[in-house]
Amino acid sequence: MKKYLQIQSWYQVSFLLFLLIGSITITTPVSAQNDCMLYGSITTIEGKTYEGPIRWGDEEVFLSDIFNSEKISNPYLKYLNKSNFKTNYKSSSRSSNKDWINVSVDNKRHNTNYLARKFQCRFGDIKSITITGRESVNLELKSEKYINLSGGSNDVNTRISIIDIELGMLSLNWNKIDVIKFFRPKQKISDSFGQGIYGKLTTTQGVFTGFVQWDHDERLLDDKLDGKSSDGDLKIPFRKIKNITKQENACLVKLASGREIELYGTNDVNSSNKGIIVNLPNIGRADFHWKHFISFEILEEKTLESLCDKSFPNSERLYGKVFTKTGEELEGVIVYDLDEAMDSELLNGYNDDIKFSIPFRNIESIKPMANNYAAVVLKSGEKLFLGDQADVSNKNAGILIFTSSEEFSIFKWDEIEKIVFQN
Structure with missing residues (x-):
C-alpha cells in the first residue's frame, strides 16, 4: 500500500x-559484490587494450557510483518561445548567490557554455566513455545514446586504474586513454x-x-x-x-x-x-x-x-503525462528541467540536509507543492518531499513535452499540477 x-x-x-x-x-x-563492481576494457591511444575491474580515479569502483560532468550543449533550447519564455539556469554551486540566472533565450545564445547543464548518471547505465579532450568526453548510454560532456567534476581528466586479467594492476593517465567500455565479466573474477x-x-x-x-x-x-x-x-x-x-x-x-x-x-x-x-x-x-x-x-x-545487473536496464526516453493547473492533460516524450531527457539521469533534492539522488526510472510522479519543494512518489510506493534544488522547486527551468514529432508544449514550474511518468 x-x-x-x-x-x-x-x-x-x-x-x-x-x-x-x-x-x-x-x-x-x-x-x-563482484556483480556490482565496475568491469570492462580500456583501449589506449596506441591501440593497446586491457580488460578487468576498473576504478575511476581514487573513488568510483561500483556500478551504483555516479559519474558527474556537464553537458556541452542543450539541444532543447531551440524549442523555447524565444519572445517571452524566461527560464532559470543553474550553476554547479548550491550556496552561491549567483546560482540562478534569469535568461531570455534567443537563437544567438543557444550554444553558449554557461547554458550547459549538469549531467549525472550511475556508471551501471554507461556503455562507453570516449576521451575527446583534456576535460571532455563522449559518453554512450546503454541505449546507444551519445552525450557530449566537459568538465564539471574530478570525474574527468583523472587517472583510471584497471586490474588486467593477465597483467595485473595498471594506472593510466587520462591523456593516454582512447575509450573505456563497460560490460560484465564472462567468468568469475578473482582479483578486484x-x-x-x-x-x-x-x-x-x-x-x-x-x-x-x-x-x-x-x-x-x-x-x-x-x-x-x-x-x-x-x-x-x-x-x-x-x-x-x-x-x-x-x-x-x-x-x-x-x-x-x-x-x-x-x-x-x-x-x-x-x-x-x-x-x-x-x-x-x-x-x-x-x-x-x-x-x-x-x-x-x-x-x-x-x-x-537487474538495476541497470537500457536507458529510455522519459515518457508520461503532464497535468497543468488549467486542466490540460498532455501525453508524450518529456524533457524535465529543460535538459533531463533519459530515465537514467538523476533527480536531486534535499530534505532536512539529506540529499537524495534518484534515477528518473524509479519515479512514478512529481507534484509541485509550493515554490520550493515537491512531492515525489516512487514506483516502489514511497513518497518523499524534496526541495532546495532546481529539479524540485521554482528554480526548475521548465517542463517540455512532445505530443508528436511536430508538436510540443513547454510549461513553467508554477503551471504544473502533476507529472506522471510511464514505462
Whole structure:
C-alpha cells in the first residue's frame, strides 16, 4: 500500500517522508559484490587494450557510483518561445548567490557554455566513455545514446586504474586513454579493488541497509577510519570494525574482536564529516548529514541473489503525462528541467540536509507543492518531499513535452499540477 503524508508547509515536512523507512531494509548481498563492481576494457591511444575491474580515479569502483560532468550543449533550447519564455539556469554551486540566472533565450545564445547543464548518471547505465579532450568526453548510454560532456567534476581528466586479467594492476593517465567500455565479466573474477562497505546505518530518521561511502571517501573494507585516541593516532581498516557509534563530537569504535576505542579529532569521526552515503536499490542514494548519524554496523556476508545487473536496464526516453493547473492533460516524450531527457539521469533534492539522488526510472510522479519543494512518489510506493534544488522547486527551468514529432508544449514550474511518468 502506498504511503501518503498530509503536510502544511515545506518547513513542517522535516522528515515526515520517513514513514517509508519502517519498510526499507535493503538486503543487497556482500557476496554479490563482484556483480556490482565496475568491469570492462580500456583501449589506449596506441591501440593497446586491457580488460578487468576498473576504478575511476581514487573513488568510483561500483556500478551504483555516479559519474558527474556537464553537458556541452542543450539541444532543447531551440524549442523555447524565444519572445517571452524566461527560464532559470543553474550553476554547479548550491550556496552561491549567483546560482540562478534569469535568461531570455534567443537563437544567438543557444550554444553558449554557461547554458550547459549538469549531467549525472550511475556508471551501471554507461556503455562507453570516449576521451575527446583534456576535460571532455563522449559518453554512450546503454541505449546507444551519445552525450557530449566537459568538465564539471574530478570525474574527468583523472587517472583510471584497471586490474588486467593477465597483467595485473595498471594506472593510466587520462591523456593516454582512447575509450573505456563497460560490460560484465564472462567468468568469475578473482582479483578486484576490494569489497564494499556494507551495513546498517541508524539515523535520527530511520534505519538503512546497503553499501556505504563513509565521509564521501571510504567505500572499501580495506579503506581506513582515521582518528586520534588517548594513546595516539590510529588508522583502522573498516574490515576490522563491527560498529561505529557517535558520542558528542567523537565516535566509539567497536572492533570485530570486541575491543572498544574512542576516536576523535578527524573528519572521519566528528562533525566535519562530509556525509555518509547509502546506496538504496530501487530508490537511488541518500547522503546523510552528520547530525542525523547515530550508529553504523558492518554486516556479515549475505548469500542472497545480486540485484546489480537487474538495476541497470537500457536507458529510455522519459515518457508520461503532464497535468497543468488549467486542466490540460498532455501525453508524450518529456524533457524535465529543460535538459533531463533519459530515465537514467538523476533527480536531486534535499530534505532536512539529506540529499537524495534518484534515477528518473524509479519515479512514478512529481507534484509541485509550493515554490520550493515537491512531492515525489516512487514506483516502489514511497513518497518523499524534496526541495532546495532546481529539479524540485521554482528554480526548475521548465517542463517540455512532445505530443508528436511536430508538436510540443513547454510549461513553467508554477503551471504544473502533476507529472506522471510511464514505462
